[in-house]
Amino acid sequence: MKPLILQSDFGLADGAVSAMYGVAEGVCDSLRVYDLTHDIPQYDIWEASYRLIQTVQYWPEGSVFVSVVDPGVGSDRRSIVAKTSGGHYIVTPDNGTLTHIKRMSGIVEARVIDETVNRLPNSGESYTFHGRDIYAFTGARLASGVIGWEEVGPTIDPASIVELPVVDAVLDGDVVSGTIDVLDVRFGSLWTNIPRTLFAALNIEHGQRVEITISNDTRVLYKNIMVYAKSFADVYVGEPLLYVNSLDNLAVAINQGSFARAYNIGTGTSWRISVRKAPRMIYE
Template identity: 60%
Template sequence: MGNPLILQSDFGLGDGAVSAMYGVANCVDLDLKIYNLTHEIPPFDIWEGSYRLLQTIAYWPENSVFVSVVDPGVGTDRRSVVARTHSNHYIVTPDNGTLTHVNKDIGVAEMRMIDETINRLPNSGASHTFHGRDIYAYTGARLAAGVISFEQVGSKLDLEQLVMLPSMDAYMESEVLYGIIDVLDVRYGNIWTNISRSQLVDLQVQYGDLVKVTIEHESAIVFEREMIYGRSFAATEKGESLIYINSLDNVAVAINQQSFAKKYKISTGVDWKVFIKKT
């Protein structure tokens, strides 16, 4: 029996793209277990694709194979790679920054260039716009099924050449926590920061305390208000703001039963700064 194959993309489910990837994988091995991480990454949003891998990968067994295709550079000279993490998971992806969060928090142990003369869907050589099907799903399925080993993916790459997106580590200075908005809890509109629970503890903030939250975008303040640090949404009334600890043990900002991101037009990435101060 092979290892799990988990697919992620910005393709959506409105056409046959994801089904084609499933079909290719099943042609490699009908017994493969194939799962979706998500196919609702916003189009071309490499940053969010990177974060969703980190959000998910640790909860899958060792040797699981992830295929992540958020690929605005398809058809260019960007590299197609397979990375092995220090947690012994595999990620098949374009080397365009998709590995940023995983490399920072888990670590990439080894990376190999996909040899397309071997690991490419037969008779697809004239297609240059659907590498998710022709290269990534095909290579990922072969690796998950044990048809090829990691060493047979292709030549080993220097990890110093790994493409990383700009990012910023959270830190504390003068009793203020500084971080960024890593991602949105998209269905509910909560914002997830990269400030950890342990850093909030270092600030000596406890449940029920008030904190001042400031959010800046490109040095302009877009939100600033005091709110409670709650164990859960039950700490506030409907429509009130709070900070809480999310499922990745980081600080999140929310409005009880409303979308914080939509109300204040908040997005994600290194240009979206968050400051937290105990009041």
């Protein structure tokens, strides 16, 4: 018996998530079911992918995740289960949701769900709620041990799993650059794809100042100097800071404020950020 963890863009305003819980309960009434989040912005596959890489590694080996952000529901996109290098299982449409897991964690095996076996009974004429009829049902069966890994369906090459476009972080001279991948939603911090290890090449110590430039396509929306801090406590309330987030990547924030809201910053591969050591200012 392994935990089942659910993620979706359904929200909690109606009964969609509760229906998924009900399906899992129907498979095994002693199954432990948890929520990752159901507040993924509608149709935002990129954020679904990021929330998985943020979370999966902290759950025990064998844990089963169901991620349903599925704008192509009812189309010919595949329904799959992926097994990560850490021994976790992710049940999801093959639409890019596994981008970060595939790139940063690794997928060692994958199977297409055999819907002739792994589909909620009497749901065969429904084509719009695969989260309930296929993913929650299959995930619950796998987590509870009703089926084994081999019974999910036929194997596929993990290399064939769909990935979203990604822009890698780079070091160019005295500047590291990358993208703003996602927001720390509640607090409005900007989480970048620049790893601490790449930033370390600039030899910038905590307490020193950095110059941050943020642009969207060709337009610069923010350029300023801030402290590279260990934590929010190292700067005054309302002061911006650069820090290392829980994924060991660079992040930008305002202490007790929302950087994203203050400067109207978004996320995705078109949102670029660069960091360099702040130039020394000399006053006559």
